[in-house]
Amino acid sequence: MTTATSTTSSLAKAAGRTAAKRRTGGWEPFTVVSVIGVALFMLICLIPFWVILSGSFTDEQTLAGKGYSLIPQPFSTAAYKLIFTGPTLVSAYVASIFITVVGTVLALSITSGLSWVIARRLPYVSRPLAIFAYIPMLFAGGLVPLYLLVTQYLKLQNSYFAVILPLLVAPFLVFIQVSAFRQLPEEILDSARVDGAGEMQIFFRIGLPLSKPILAVVGLFYAVHYWNEWFTALLFMSDIHKYPLPLLLQNLISNVTFSQMLPTAAEQSTPVYQLRLALTVVTIGPILLAYPFAQRYFVKGITLGATKG
Amino acid sequence: MSTRTSVRSSLWLGLLAVPAVAFFLVFSYAPMAGLVVAFKEFDISKGLFGSPWNGLDNFRYFFASGDAQRILLNTIVLNVLFLAATLAAGVTLAIMLNEIRGRFFKRAAQSTIFFPYFVSPVVIAIMLQVLLSGPAGDGGVVNDALAGFGLPTVSWYTEPGPWPWILTFVKIWQLGGYMSVIFLAAITSIPEDVYEAGQIDGASRAQMALRITLPLLKPTAAVLLVLGVGRIFYGDFGTIYAIVGDNGTLFPTTDVIDTYVFRSLRQIGDFGTTAAIGLFQSVVGFVLVSTAVLIQRRYSKETSLL
Known part of the structure; x- marks a missing residue:
């Protein structure tokens, strides 16, 4: 009896499998339309x-x-020659690299510290902290108070830190990291406690090393953000030699004179439009180079942020 | 472990959060207090707290200026367009990507359409210039194509009319792939047997996409929609300002709260009025976001997005 049913069911399964195979193997119109649609969007x-x-x-x-x-x-290659010999363009690259590297390291450290404390569910500490970090997502002071704060009170005009500091902790990334930290098995942390490790030691020696993938996700998000950031720079930078790349590019769009950015010898026949495009390539370049390695982390980060909370 | 040591160790561990707390206090909470400038006649030499109060004059000035109606309308219209278009694009792309069986092609496609998300708005602005105006100001790839078909060319940067659509197209380009990643993750979590059942009933792949996948994506789309509506008052400043800049001809259709605030701060230097608009934006934004979060908490526990 049992053998009989199992044979019939396995037969049915086999039949189903061939049917399924035929279906997925053949090209239904909808599949064709989809492939064409995706290919078109890729082209765009x-x-x-x-x-x-x-x-x-x-x-x-x-x-x-x-x-x-x-x-x-x-x-x-005239434009590229100009880029790599013009002093302002080099200084823009330096500015962008400084802002990205220092900003990402600071932001990642601070975000990790906060996230770990929230994730450990400490009594009287974790929950108030989570709310404290959540409120700025609901209500923001806006542009004017921030502008007054940075220019009048902190006096950070023309400092790279005027770009770095206002973006230091992104609440959204805090919550991604908290949910990742909470997935660490509690037993591992407990066994470390039994072995006499202090809470700080556990964070630095066990928590962080075990969370390398999420650190990569969060770090990459910060890095891209800092590399592309131009709005805070636009607000707080007036010295053209301190402009990061995107701001320099934005200045090229609004047709500011180029004379300050170029070596003096090149002034007569400056390839303005070509230069603009070359500078764009130079700006996207690093992201494009890092992208193949980083892409799966980004996908992971978004899906983590989208399903947890 | 006794309670006492655990409280002490938790305070000790709490030190890790101190830098972040300092950050939030200085860059999030202090500016909230700084919003009092909206009720003041601000004078830089007297500072924030020394400047005299002027009640609601700043708000009156803004609402009487005639700009208020235009920028509020633009903010809402543009953001509704962006939201609807990117959600639709995300769902469509995710369903189409899900149809693709070749693993290599699928991965290449995903990587390609996701990439624009990482491109700076400034770069997007340059791309648009290349497409719409070209070196001479009246050329560009699109105009070349139009001329090729014998159609009249358009001087895009002096025509405010088409810009809501151009910006919507930019948004689809920028966020379509990003949205599709979210929706594709939702599709993968749909149990396989639902499709097997559909297959046994003889459904075509198109029918399965329309009758099974699409309805099952509703909760995810609803959450994204609610959150998007909550953020309507925070228009995407970066993209619009990078593209439009100070090109006044395009303001009738593209000027939103954020760009307006920024311009009045930079060009007019009127802190009081600008802060008043900012406060108005924050309050309306707060009401919208909180409502959105409440609705989302209530109706979709299982797909709780942030």
Whole structure:
């Protein structure tokens, strides 16, 4: 009896499997439409990057006369030469790297400390802290008080820290990290306690090393944020030699004169548009290079943030 | 472990949170107190607390200026457009990605459409210039294409009309992939046997997508929608300001609260009025966000997003 049912069910299963196979193997119209749709959207995502890349290698005269094309002709690296010899462009790179590296390290350390304390569910401490970190997500003072704070009270104009400090802790990332810290098995922490480890030791020697993936997620989010940040820089930086890359680029859009940014010898025939595109490439470049390695962490971070809370 | 040692060790561990607490006090809570400037006739030489009070004059000035109606309307219209468009794009892309069986192609596609999320608004602004205006100001890839088909070209940067749609398109480009990651995660959590049942009933893949996947994505979409509506008063400053900048011709359709506040702070230097608008924005935003969070807590415990 039992054997009979099991054979029939396995037969049914086998039949189902072939049916399923036929279905997924064949190309239904909907699958075809989907593949085409996704491919089209991919193209839409890629084309702007390609036009900029090719334009940055196209000779300025051609760019002005014939417009943009998909293949640079005649090929020219004039803009890149200018970028890497112009003092302001180099200083912009330095500014961006400083803001990104120092900002990310500070932000990640501070966020980790806070998240760990919230995640450990300490009596009288964790819950008030969580609420304390949550309120700024609901209500913000806005631009004017922040501007007065940074310029009148902290006097941080033209300091890289004017860009770093206001973005130091993102409540959203705190909650992602808290939920990741809570997934650490309590037994491991307990066994460390039994072995006589202090709470601080547990955090530095066990908690952090076991949480490397989430540290990567949060760190990468901060790094991209700092690399792209231009709004706080726009507010608080007036010295062009301290501009980070995106702000310099924004200045190029609004057609500010380039003379200050370039080596004096190059002033006569500055390839303005080509330069703009090359600088764009240089700005996206690092993110693009890091992206293949970082992408899965980003996906993980978003899905973690989207399902936990 | 006795309670006493645990309280002491928890205070000791609490030290780890001190830098973050200091950050929130200085950069989040102090500015909230700083909002009193909205009720003052601010004078830099007298400082925040020395400046004289002027009641509701700053608010009156803003609402009488005639700009209020325009920027409020723009803020709401643009954000509703952005929200609807990105949600629709995210769902569509996720369902389409879910159809793709080739693993390599699927991963390549996901990586590609997710990438624009990491691009600075400034870079997006440059891309738009390349597409819409070109070096000469009246060229650009789009105009070249229009001319190629014998259609009249458009001087995009002097025409406010199409900009809500252009900005919506930018938003889809920027966030479509990001949204699809969230929705794709929701699709993967749908149990396989639901589809097997559909298959046995002879459903085509299109029917399964429309009748099974789409309805099951509703809770996720609802949560994102509620949260998005809550954030409507915080328009995306970065993208709009980077693209439009101080191009006054485009203000009738693109000027939102954030850009308006920023401009009046930078150009007019009127701290009182600007703070008044900011306070108005914060209060309305607070009401919307809290309502959104309450609704979301109540109706979707299991998909609780932040």
